[in-house]
Amino acid sequence: MSAPNKSYDPVEVEALKPEEVERARDEAVAAFAAATSLDELKQAKVAHTGDRSALSLANREIGALPPHAKAAAGKLIGQARGAVNQALAKRQTELEAERDARVLVEEAVDVTLPYDRAPRGARHPLTTLAERIEDTFVAMGYSIASGPEVEAEWLNFDALNLGPDHPARSMQDTFFVAAADGSPDSGLVMRTQTSPVQIRSMLEKQPPLYAVSVGRVYRTDELDATHTPVFRQVEGIAVDEGITFGDLKGTIELLVSKLIGDELELRWRPSYFPFTEPSAEVDLQCFVCRGASVGNPDAPCRTCSSEGWIELGGCGVVNPRVLVASGVDPERYSGFAFGLGLERILMNRHNVADMRDMVEGDVRFTLPFGMEI
Amino acid sequence: MRVPLSWLREYVDLPAGVTGRELAAKLIRAGLEVETVEQLGADLKGPLVVGEVLSIEELTGFKKPIRHCFVNVGDANGTGEPQEIVCGARNFAVGDKVVVVLPGAVLPGPFPIAARQTYGHTSAGMICSARELGMGDDHDGIIVLPSHYEPGTDAIELLELVDEVLDIAVTPDRGYCLSMRGVAREAAAAYGLPLADPALLDVPPANSYGYLVKVADPAGCDRFVARTVVGIDPAAQSPIWLQRRLQKMHVRPISLTVDITNYVMLEVGQPLHAYDKSRVDGPIQVRRAEAGEVLTTLDGQKRELSAEDLLICDNSGPIGLAGVMGGASTEILDPVVDQETGAVVGSTEVIIEAAHFDPVAIARAAKRHKLPSEASKRFERGVDPEASRAAAQRAVDLLVLIAGGTAEAGVTDIAAPHPVRTITIAADLPDRIAGLEYGRETVARRLQEVGCSVAGGDLLEVTPPTWRPDLTDPNDLAEEVIRLEGYDNVPARMPTVPPGQGLTPVQRMHRRVGVALAGAGYVEVHNYPFLGEAAFDGLGLAADDVRRRTVKLVNPLNDEEPALRTTLLPGLLAAVRRNIGRGNTDLALFETGLVFLPEAEQPVAPRPAVDRRPSDEEIAALNAALPHQPRRVAVALTGERLPSGWWGKGAPASWADAVEAARTVARAAGVELTVRQGQYLPWHPGRCAELLVAGTDRVVGHAGELHPRVVKALHLPERTVVAEIDLDLLTADGELQAQGPTVSSYPVATQDVALIVDAAVPAAEVEAALREGAGELLEAIRLFDVFTGEQVGEGKKSLAYALRFRATDRTLTADEASAAREAAVAAALASTGAVLRGA
Numbered sequence A: 001m002s003a004p005n006k007s008y009d010p011v012e013v014e015a016l017k018p019e020e021v022e023r024a025r026d027e028a029v030a031a032f033a034a035a036t037s038l039d040e041l042k043q044a045k046v047a048h049t050g051d052r053s054a055l056s057l058a059n060r061e062i063g064a065l066p067p068h069a070k071a072a073a074g075k076l077i078g079q080a081r082g083a084v085n086q087a088l089a090k091r092q093t094e095l096e097a098e099r100d101a102r103v104l105v106e107e108a109v110d111v112t113l114p115y116d117r118a119p120r121g122a123r124h125p126l127t128t129l130a131e132r133i134e135d136t137f138v139a140m141g142y143s144i145a146s147g148p149e150v151e152a153e154w155l156n157f158d159a160l161n162l163g164p165d166h167p168a169r170s171m172q173d174t175f176f177v178a179a180a181d182g183s184p185d186s187g188l189v190m191r192t193q194t195s196p197v198q199i200r201s202m203l204e205k206q207p208p209l210y211a212v213s214v215g216r217v218y219r220t221d222e223l224d225a226t227h228t229p230v231f232r233q234v235e236g237i238a239v240d241e242g243i244t245f246g247d248l249k250g251t252i253e254l255l256v257s258k259l260i261g262d263e264l265e266l267r268w269r270p271s272y273f274p275f276t277e278p279s280a281e282v283d284l285q286c287f288v289c290r291g292a293s294v295g296n297p298d299a300p301c302r303t304c305s306s307e308g309w310i311e312l313g314g315c316g317v318v319n320p321r322v323l324v325a326s327g328v329d330p331e332r333y334s335g336f337a338f339g340l341g342l343e344r345i346l347m348n349r350h351n352v353a354d355m356r357d358m359v360e361g362d363v364r365f366t367l368p369f370g371m372e373i
Numbered sequence B: 001m002r003v004p005l006s007w008l009r010e011y012v013d014l015p016a017g018v019t020g021r022e023l024a025a026k027l028i029r030a031g032l033e034v035e036t037v038e039q040l041g042a043d044l045k046g047p048l049v050v051g052e053v054l055s056i057e058e059l060t061g062f063k064k065p066i067r068h069c070f071v072n073v074g075d076a077n078g079t080g081e082p083q084e085i086v087c088g089a090r091n092f093a094v095g096d097k098v099v100v101v102l103p104g105a106v107l108p109g110p111f112p113i114a115a116r117q118t119y120g121h122t123s124a125g126m127i128c129s130a131r132e133l134g135m136g137d138d139h140d141g142i143i144v145l146p147s148h149y150e151p152g153t154d155a156i157e158l159l160e161l162v163d164e165v166l167d168i169a170v171t172p173d174r175g176y177c178l179s180m181r182g183v184a185r186e187a188a189a190a191y192g193l194p195l196a197d198p199a200l201l202d203v204p205p206a207n208s209y210g211y212l213v214k215v216a217d218p219a220g221c222d223r224f225v226a227r228t229v230v231g232i233d234p235a236a237q238s239p240i241w242l243q244r245r246l247q248k249m250h251v252r253p254i255s256l257t258v259d260i261t262n263y264v265m266l267e268v269g270q271p272l273h274a275y276d277k278s279r280v281d282g283p284i285q286v287r288r289a290e291a292g293e294v295l296t297t298l299d300g301q302k303r304e305l306s307a308e309d310l311l312i313c314d315n316s317g318p319i320g321l322a323g324v325m326g327g328a329s330t331e332i333l334d335p336v337v338d339q340e341t342g343a344v345v346g347s348t349e350v351i352i353e354a355a356h357f358d359p360v361a362i363a364r365a366a367k368r369h370k371l372p373s374e375a376s377k378r379f380e381r382g383v384d385p386e387a388s389r390a391a392a393q394r395a396v397d398l399l400v401l402i403a404g405g406t407a408e409a410g411v412t413d414i415a416a417p418h419p420v421r422t423i424t425i426a427a428d429l430p431d432r433i434a435g436l437e438y439g440r441e442t443v444a445r446r447l448q449e450v451g452c453s454v455a456g457g458d459l460l461e462v463t464p465p466t467w468r469p470d471l472t473d474p475n476d477l478a479e480e481v482i483r484l485e486g487y488d489n490v491p492a493r494m495p496t497v498p499p500g501q502g503l504t505p506v507q508r509m510h511r512r513v514g515v516a517l518a519g520a521g522y523v524e525v526h527n528y529p530f531l532g533e534a535a536f537d538g539l540g541l542a543a544d545d546v547r548r549r550t551v552k553l554v555n556p557l558n559d560e561e562p563a564l565r566t567t568l569l570p571g572l573l574a575a576v577r578r579n580i581g582r583g584n585t586d587l588a589l590f591e592t593g594l595v596f597l598p599e600a601e602q603p604v605a606p607r608p609a610v611d612r613r614p615s616d617e618e619i620a621a622l623n624a625a626l627p628h629q630p631r632r633v634a635v636a637l638t639g640e641r642l643p644s645g646w647w648g649k650g651a652p653a654s655w656a657d658a659v660e661a662a663r664t665v666a667r668a669a670g671v672e673l674t675v676r677q678g679q680y681l682p683w684h685p686g687r688c689a690e691l692l693v694a695g696t697d698r699v700v701g702h703a704g705e706l707h708p709r710v711v712k713a714l715h716l717p718e719r720t721v722v723a724e725i726d727l728d729l730l731t732a733d734g735e736l737q738a739q740g741p742t743v744s745s746y747p748v749a750t751q752d753v754a755l756i757v758d759a760a761v762p763a764a765e766v767e768a769a770l771r772e773g774a775g776e777l778l779e780a781i782r783l784f785d786v787f788t789g790e791q792v793g794e795g796k797k798s799l800a801y802a803l804r805f806r807a808t809d810r811t812l813t814a815d816e817a818s819a820a821r822e823a824a825v826a827a828a829l830a831s832t833g834a835v836l837r838g839a
C-alpha cells in the first residue's frame, strides 16, 4: 500500500486507473455469474469484495491522493463496488432459490400413505336415530320425557285401559318381574311399550302437553332377523284443547318427511289399541319394491314380504278413559299418541337387512354410522 | 280368520270382477288386517274329471303293490275309450268314482301330466289324492267321490279347486269378524252393498219340552240354547261342498255332525257343541267346578278343575269345559263299519248346544288349562248372544238336510235378562275427533251400517248391535264413523305447539358423553340386560356381593339368565368376546344404559282404580315399588389402543386408557373427577382406580385393568381394561359452570423439578402438594416423566414435573419464579416426603 503522498497524481496510481477499476468490476461480476453454488459464490465474494480484493485495495489508495482527486476516484470506486454488490446480491438470491427448490423436492413425501393412528369411534345408529327424531320434535316445541324400564303394571297396562282380563294384555308377550319372595305378584313388568311414559307425563303436568319419549321396551320374542326381545320405541303424545286425528296425521307425516323423505306413500289403517280410540296403524310404502312385488311371484320382495307396505307403528286419538286415569279432564282436552319402532325405521332408512346386527355389537356394523345419522 | 271369496259371495253380491286382492285392500282400509291372499288352484290346469274305476289288475313283483286300472272318463279323453292308468294307492275298488287327471293337465307344483310307460304298462294320467290337488295336507289316499257323479264331469269345478282365500288377523275388538257373517258385513259396508245375513233365520220359539237345562251360574252363562236331532244316519258323509269349505278354512273334516257344528261356527261365529244324546245322563247343568273335580276333554287329557272353571255337567258330573272344549264321555262317535253286519255304526241322536258365556271366565279357563280353542278364541272376544238361536237352527237344518235326521220339536232357550246398552253421543263428536265435518246424516248412516240403531238429533241415542260388545264409549262409535268414511280422507294438519324448552341439561349431558367417547375412538354397543349367576361368578364376585342382589324375571327368555343386570360389564365383555370371535381384535367399546338395583324394601306395586287420577300417595306407592334404575356408562378396551404403523410403534390398551375414558366422561358431563387407588372386583387389585366427584367422598365408579383371574375365566385377552361409572351419581350436583379465566399476556417462566418419593406415594398427591405450595403464580403443571431404577434407589420413584409460572400484572423475575418453585418443592417434601432429585 502506498503512503499518502500529496504530490501524487491519481492517474499515476495504477490501481485507480479507470480501466483497472472497470476490469476489477467486470471480473467480479463475471465470477459471481459463474458461481454455480452458494459455496462458490461465497468464495467469489471473498475474492472480489474481501479486504484483499482489487477494489478494496484500490479504495485504500484513495486516501493517499491529493484532495482534489479524491472525489473523482471515490466516485469511480463507489460505482464499481455498487455494481459488484448488486451482482452479488442478485446471484445470491438466484442460488438460494435454486437451493430451496431442490431441498423442497428432496423433502417430498407420499401423502397417500394411510394413517389410522388415531382410533375411530362411532355411536350406535339407534342412539343417533333417536336423537334425530327427538330433535325434530324439540324443534316443534315438544319436550323429551323418559321413564323406568321396570315399570308398574298399573302404568304399563291398567292406566292405558288394559284391564287385568283384557285380551290385548295377552297379545303382548310380557316379561313379568318377580316379587321379593319369588312370586309373580310384584305388580311390576318390563315395560312392553313406552306408553307408560305418557301416563307419567300427564300425571306430572296438566295440558297443554307435548312430549316425546324414546326408550327400550321388552317383549318375550326370540331374536331373529326381524324380531328382538329388547327394542326401541318412539312414543309421542299431544294433549291440548281441540286436538284431532288430523293433527296426528299431520305430525306423523311431518316426521316421516323429515326422517325418510316425501317420495314414499303412507297408508292409514284402522286398528285397535285399548289406549287410543280411534286407533290407526301407519304403513310406509316399501322403499325397495314400492309395491311392485304385490301379486307378482316372479319378483318377490324380501323387505316387505311382497306386501308392498312396511308397518311403521300404531297411533290414535287418546282414549278418554286414559285421560281420566291420568287426571286430565276429557271434556276439556283431547289428545293423540303414537308409538313407532325405531329398529324398523333404521332398517328402512339405512337398508339394514338383519336386526341381529343392531344387538350383537359388532364394531364393523356400527362404525360406518359415525357420530350422527 | 280365513275367508274364501267364493263363500263370501253367498252373503254379499260383490261385482263379478272383484279379486281377492281388491277386496283385501278395501278391508284393510276398513281396519281388517288381511295378512295374505292365497290363490288356490292358480297353477292348476285340466283336464281333471270324474272317473269310474272299471277294472283293477294287481301287479306283483315290484317293491310295492301297484295297480293297473282302466277308468271310464266319459268323453273327457276325446275317445270315450277307458283310460289306462297305473296307480300306487289302494284305497279304492272297482265301481268307485274317483278324480282323474289326464295328460296335458298341470297339477299344483306345478307338476305337468303326460302319458308314460311305467311298470310295463302305459299310464295315461293319474288317479288323484287330496294332497296332489292341493286340497289339504292330511290325506294321502285317493279321493273316492259319492257314486252319483257322472264320469267325465269337470272335477275342478266340482271340488271348487280354484278360489281365493283371505287370511285376516282379527284384532281383539273385532270378535264378530271371526265369522263369515262378520267379514261379510264389513265387505258389504266397504262396497256399499246389502248383506244377506246368515243369522236371519226362522226359528221356532222356545217351549217347555226341549232338553232340560239348568243354569246355576247365569253370570257365567247368560244364554243357553239346546236343540235335539234324532235319527241321524251314521253312514251319511259330509258333502263335498261342506268338506271343501272346511278345508279352505284349514279345518279338518271329521264326521258329518262335527263338521256341521264347525261349519256353523265359521259361518255365524257362534261356537256350537254337539253331545251324543244317548250318552248324556239326565238334565244338563251349567255351574262352576267343585274342588277335586276332574274332566277328560275331547283331546284325551284328564284335567283337574279349578273352582273358577265354568262347567257343563250331567248327572254323571262334568261333561264339558264350558266354551273351551267338550268332554270325551259324551263325544260324538266317529262312524265305523261293523265288521259282521257291514253297517256303519255311530251317534244317531245329538243335543246341539249354542250358549253364550262370560268372556273373562272363558279367557281365564283357556289360559289356566293352556287350551286355546276355536270356541274359546271367539268367546273371549265376544260372541253375539242373539245369534245362538239362529246358529242352533242352522245346525239342526243341516242335520236334517244332509244327515237324514229328524228335528225334535222341543226348543230350549234359557236367557238371562240383557239390559239394552244405549250410548249417548253428540252427533258432531266424530267431526271433533277427526277434525272434519261429516254431518249428522253421515254419522247416523255409518252407525246403522255397522248394525247400530240410532235415534235423536244433536245428541244421538245409539244402541250397538249385539255382536259388537266392544262398542261401549262415544269414542268407539266415532271410530266406526271415521274408519268407514276412510282415514285417508281425514285432512292432515299441525297442532299449534307452545314454545318448548329444548333438551334438559341432563339430556344434553347424556348426548355429550356419547359424543365424547365416540370422538375418543370408542364404538357404542347396546346389550340385553339379562344375566344369571354365571356372569357374577365370571367377575369373581363374593357370594355376598351386593351386585348379586338382582331383580328377577318370572318368565325369562333363557332360564340361565333370569335376572336383570346390576352392572354393565358382563354384557359389554360378552360383546368384546363376540367381536374377537369375528376377528375384531383391537377394541374400544362403550355402552350406556340402565342397571336394575333392588331396594331394601320391595312393596308390591298397587293397582289403583282407573276411573280417576290416582292420589299422590298412590303415585308414591307405585314409584316406591320400582327398583332403583340408574343410568351407567361403561367402556372396555383390548388389543392395540394406538395401532403400530409406518409411523412407528403403537400402544396397547392399558389401565390408563380406562381411567382416561372415565375422565373423558366426567369432562363431557361437566364434572371434575378425583382418582385414587382402589380395590374392587373385577378389577386388578393393584390397577384399579376409584373415581370420585372432586371435593366429595362420593364414589361414582371404577376404572383400570381386569383381575387376571377374571380375564382367564371370561376367556378375554390378557390385560383387558374396563371402566364403569354411574352417570346419575356423577351428575347429582349438576354441572359446573365454566368461569372465564384471566389470560395473562406477560411472559411465562418455566421451571422443571424432579422429585424422588416412595413408590407407593400416588402421583396425584405429589402434584396436589406442588400446586398447593406453588401458589397462585403457578399457571400449569405437567408430569413429564416417571422413572424407577438404581439411580433413584429401591422402592423409590422419580417424578419429573414442568412448572409454568406467570403473573397477570407483571413479568416475573427469575427470583420470583425460583421462589415459587422452591415453595412447591417444600410443600411436596412436607406432605409426601418428596426430595429433590440430585439434591
Ligand SMILES: [Zn+2]
Residues within 6 Å of the ligand: A286, A287, A288, A289, A290, A291, A293, A301, A302, A303, A304, A305, A306, A307, A308, A309
Ligand atoms: Zn317390497
